[in-house]
Amino acid sequence: MTRKQNGPRTANRSGRRRETLAAYGFISPWLIGFVVFTAGPMIASLVLSFTDYDGIGHTHGVGLDNYRQLFQDPNVANSLLNTLVFTVLRVPLSMAAALALAMLLLRAGRASGFFRTVFYLPVMTPPVAVGILFLLLFNGNQGLINHVLGMVGIPGPSWTTDSAWVKPGLVLTSLWSVGSTVIIYLAALRNVPQELYEAAELDGVGPWNRFRHVTLPQISGALFFTLIVNTIASLQTFTEAYTAFFGSTNSQTYSSDAALFYVVYLFQEAFQYMHMGYASALAWLLFLVILAITAVQAKLSKRFVYYEGDPR
Amino acid sequence: MIRDDRAHDAPGGGGRRGAARVRGRRRPPGRRRGAQGPVRRTLRIVALTAVSVVFVYPFLWLISASFKPSADVFDNALIPHTWQLGNYAEIWTAVPLLSWIWNSVTVTLAAAVTVTISSALVAFGFAYFRFPGRNLLFGLVVGTMMLPAAVTMVPQYLIWNQLHLASSQVPLWAPNLFGSAFYIFLLRQFFLGLPREVFEAARVDGAGYWRLFWRIAAPLCRPALVVTFMFEVQASWTDLVRPLIYLRDPALFTVPRGLKAVLDQFGDGGEMRWEIVAAASVVVTLPMIIAFFVCQRQFTQGIATTGSKG
Numbered sequence: 276m277t278r279k280q281n282g283p284r285t286a287n288r289s290g291r292r293r294e295t296l297a298a299y300g301f302i303s304p305w306l307i308g309f310v311v312f313t314a315g316p317m318i319a320s321l322v323l324s325f326t327d328y329d330g331i332g333h334t335h336g337v338g339l340d341n342y343r344q345l346f347q348d349p350n351v352a353n354s355l356l357n358t359l360v361f362t363v364l365r366v367p368l369s370m371a372a373a374l375a376l377a378m379l380l381l382r383a384g385r386a387s388g389f390f391r392t393v394f395y396l397p398v399m400t401p402p403v404a405v406g407i408l409f410l411l412l413f414n415g416n417q418g419l420i421n422h423v424l425g426m427v428g429i430p431g432p433s434w435t436t437d438s439a440w441v442k443p444g445l446v447l448t449s450l451w452s453v454g455s456t457v458i459i460y461l462a463a464l465r466n467v468p469q470e471l472y473e474a475a476e477l478d479g480v481g482p483w484n485r486f487r488h489v490t491l492p493q494i495s496g497a498l499f500f501t502l503i504v505n506t507i508a509s510l511q512t513f514t515e516a517y518t519a520f521f522g523s524t525n526s527q528t529y530s531s532d533a534a535l536f537y538v539v540y541l542f543q544e545a546f547q548y549m550h551m552g553y554a555s556a557l558a559w560l561l562f563l564v565i566l567a568i569t570a571v572q573a574k575l576s577k578r579f580v581y582y583e584g585d586p587r
Numbered sequence: 588m589i590r591d592d593r594a595h596d597a598p599g600g601g602g603r604r605g606a607a608r609v610r611g612r613r614r615p616p617g618r619r620r621g622a623q624g625p626v627r628r629t630l631r632i633v634a635l636t637a638v639s640v641v642f643v644y645p646f647l648w649l650i651s652a653s654f655k656p657s658a659d660v661f662d663n664a665l666i667p668h669t670w671q672l673g674n675y676a677e678i679w680t681a682v683p684l685l686s687w688i689w690n691s692v693t694v695t696l697a698a699a700v701t702v703t704i705s706s707a708l709v710a711f712g713f714a715y716f717r718f719p720g721r722n723l724l725f726g727l728v729v730g731t732m733m734l735p736a737a738v739t740m741v742p743q744y745l746i747w748n749q750l751h752l753a754s755s756q757v758p759l760w761a762p763n764l765f766g767s768a769f770y771i772f773l774l775r776q777f778f779l780g781l782p783r784e785v786f787e788a789a790r791v792d793g794a795g796y797w798r799l800f801w802r803i804a805a806p807l808c809r810p811a812l813v814v815t816f817m818f819e820v821q822a823s824w825t826d827l828v829r830p831l832i833y834l835r836d837p838a839l840f841t842v843p844r845g846l847k848a849v850l851d852q853f854g855d856g857g858e859m860r861w862e863i864v865a866a867a868s869v870v871v872t873l874p875m876i877i878a879f880f881v882c883q884r885q886f887t888q889g890i891a892t893t894g895s896k897g
Contacts, residue, residue, distance in 0.1 A: 295717055297796040301712025304705040306729065308765020313731055316742035323741065330745070379635055386632055392883055393639045396646070399875040401825035403843040404868045407850055408645050411652070417661030419648060451642065455890050462891030511735055514827045514843075522851045533830060541737050546832055551741050559739040565735055 324555035334349070343554035351557070353532060354540040355564070357442065362509035363537065364446045370501060373453040377460035391461070395454035406518025409448045410435055420447075422573060435519070438533035445534070456501050463497035464490070492581040499576045503569060510565055513538040537561055646872075653866035662863045674866040678849070684870060686838060687812045687845040691824060694759045694841055698823040702763035703816045706770035707808075711800045713771070714778035715786065723774075731768040736828070744832055758833045759841070760823070769817045773892070777801070777811040778804055814889030817882055824875055 299306070324341055328334045358502070376394060380387045412419045413434035421431030434444035447543050467490060475485045491498070513536065520534040521543070541561065545554035652660045653674055655667045664670070678684060713725050743762075747753040785807075786799050794802070805812065830844035837848065849867040853860040881888060 294796075295718040298712050298716030298718040298721070300890075301716070301796070301800070302709045302724065303665075304764065305709040305766040305771060308705075308762065309727065309731070311746070312743060312765060313739060315733065316739035319732075319742035319745070330748075337707075366738050376638065376826055379631055379638075383631055383635060384628070386635070390635045390639060391887060392880075393889065395883070396876060396879065397642060399821065399879045400646075401827075401843050401846070402873065403825075403827050403846045403850075404649075404872045407846070407854070407864055407868050408649065410854065411865070412645060412648065414661065419644075419663055422663050451627070451645070458887050458890045498708050507735070508731065510736065517831075518827070518847055518850065522847060522855075530897050538735075538737055541740075542828070542831070545741050546744075551745075555741055558735070558740065561735055562738050563867070569733065 320555045320558055323552050324559055326552040327550075328552040330548045330551045332439065334552075337552070341553050344553065345556060345560055350540050351560075352534065354535045354537045357535055358510055358512065358537040361442050361446060361512060362506060364442065365449050366502065366505045368446065369450055369453045369456060369505060370498065372450055372458035373501070374460050374498075376453070376457045377464055380457070380461055381464050391458060394457050397451045398454040400452075402514035403518045405452070406515040407446060409444065409515060410519050413444045413448070436562075441520075443532040445512075445519075447537075448515065456505070459497050459501055460494065463494040467492050467493040492579075495576075495580045499572075499580045503572060504575070506568060506572065507565055510561070510568070511538050512536045513542065517542070605778075622638070646876075649872075650869055651864050652862055655862050657860055657862055657867075659863070671862065674862045675870075678863050678866045678870070682837060682845060682849060682867075683840075684867070687840050687842045688870075688874075690756065690839060691841040694756050695820055695823040698760035698763050699816045699819040701760060702767050702770060702819045703812055705766040706765055706815060707767045707774055707805060707812060708800070710771045710774035711778050711804050714775045715796075715799065715804070728768050728771050732772065740828075740832070747833070753833060754835050754839075756834070756839055756841075759826075759829050763819070767819075770818070773889075774808065774811055774815060777808045778893070781807055810885065811889070811892075813882070813885050815891075817878075817885055818889065820878070821875060846871045852897045 325336055325338060327337050327340075373466050380390055380394075382389060397503060400408075413421075415421060415431070415433030415436055418431075418434070420434065424431040432440040434440045471489045471493065472485060475489050480488065516534045516536045517539050521539060537557075538561070541554055541557045543549045651667060652664050654672065655662070655674075656669050656671045656672050659668060709728075714729070715723065743758070744753060749760045752758060781804060785803060789799055789803055795812060824841075825843055826841075827843045827847060830841050830852050831847070834840055835842055837845075840848065850864055853863040
């Protein structure tokens with residue numbers, strides 16, 4: 276903004292103005308998109324959340340009714356709880372699994388590339404297909420999972436129909452897609468300076484403490500990144516649950532209460548029941564929940580995340 | 588998990604004796620980090636192979652099921668006892684699979700091309716120029732990455748409805764004309780990594796800003812552009828939410844939306860035809876897997892970059 280250049284003052288100023296104009300030219304696609312597809316809709320959504328808009332044209336202001344209803348709607352409480360339980364189970368499990376796999380891969384030598392590819396394959400699988408695989412493999416009577424459990428003498432539960440087991444089953448299914456987290460951790464682990472391990476080892480630090488006091492702090496940036504991203508993604512879980520338990524025909528409705536994730540419910544309210552005003556209020560509640568959880572995580576992370584040198 | 592560190596644990600436990608505190612001393616050869624015994628290496632490969640089976644088996648199961656007769660789908664035999672090749676023919680005639688694939692290809696290409704170009708333009712704008720409001724605006728870019736899609740879902744639908752495009756494929760790709768926060772963030776990192784002298788030299792030679800972008804910045808950041816393109820191909824090819832909202836006419840379905848319709852038709856109600864659902868799933872999944880095998884380097888490097896620069 277205030278770069279000093281040689282030359283006459285006026286030329287300098289007009290050059291700067293031209294630069295500013297050009298800059299806004301380059302970012303104009305995003306500026307327009309932000310106004311039309313983000314900021315505008317956010318305001319519209321906020322306004323709609325105080326109405327009973329049905330998507331066709333009937334609109335009445337209803338004040339805070341939608342927000343009052345949020346607190347009485349059993350589906351809100353249920354879907355929010357489902358989503359939180361799923362997130363609390365999934366995020367730490369997937370991070371731990373990904374870290375374990377990344378550490379296995381780290382010293383696997385030439386084979387590392389092959390296994391990395393294998394672990395990433397499920398990430399390429401469309402979530403709809405993942406939802407279908409869940410239905411097939413976790414099928415209570417005949418599915419592969421229970422078949423394997425049976426071989427070691429464990430009677431498997433009815434994963435897809437028993438409401439107590441639907442979420443654990445979906446969590447296990449989601450672990451299949453830890454591939455991208457594995458790759459992030461692998462990159463972070465490769466950046467840990469070897470001297471730190473050597474010094475720690477010379478100091479007589481055992482393997483567990485080396486992991487705790489060298490590895491974890493050194494990759495804490497990547498851990499924090501994946502924590503935030505995975506949490507936000509988990510709170511918005513939709514496709515796998517919707518594929519498996521909801522749709523045009525529902526023979527599985529008896530278990531769908533346990534699979535009613537928040538965004539699934541929001542989607543139903545907005546586009547199946549056309550309660551667009553109420554759905555907007557639902558969306559804002561989700562936004563607040565995500566903001567609150569992310570803020571807490573960011574605050575806690577200040578204590579744990581270690582950045583070398585500059586605070587990026 | 589501590590397997591990794593155990594691999595180079597000093598023999599004799601803590602190794603607390605001797606001049607342990609002398610820093611910078613070379614360790615005896617053979618004890619260097621990474622030089623592990625063949626036993627540990629083998630154990631590591633065995634563990635990785637075991638995990639890999641878990642990762643690959645569902646694909647094999649699905650492919651196998653897609654060739655089985657209805658009664659055998661759950662028999663858990665990897666090689667079908669009876670090969671029923673007709674499942675693929677049946678799915679082909681039961682649903683307009685070919686148009687779904689074509690729809691997905693066109694929508695995906697439109698989405699990926701537009702988002703790559705627009706995001707690159709915007710990213711260059713933020714990376715190269717210093718202009719009033721830059722930090723505030725870039726803060727907004729980063730902020731929108733946190734915004735759940737659900738908040739803007741309903742009003743965006745209403746916008747397309749107003750434009751009489753709510754039942755078309757346009758809403759599936761047209762928003763990408765305006766860039767996407769995540770890719771802008773990613774590409775900006777790459778543009779910032781280019782040495783500024785290159786641009787200054789071109790400026791002295793009389794190059795305009797467009798030329799800087801198109802002739803210098805974009806070619807130098809080609810790998811990042813490829814990563815962006817492929818990320819969006821994956822995201823667009825696999826997306827179900829937008830097709831569920833916008834596509835009513837089965838002729839316009841993309842493959843994930845079509846696959847959901849196949850599941851509703853064949854995986855539900857009285858006569859479940861899981862082998863048909865499996866065949867459709869294979870058709871939907873294979874193109875992405877093949878694409879991944881072709882360009883896996885870019886994918887994994889892109890993801891690694893995402894995490895380390897977050």
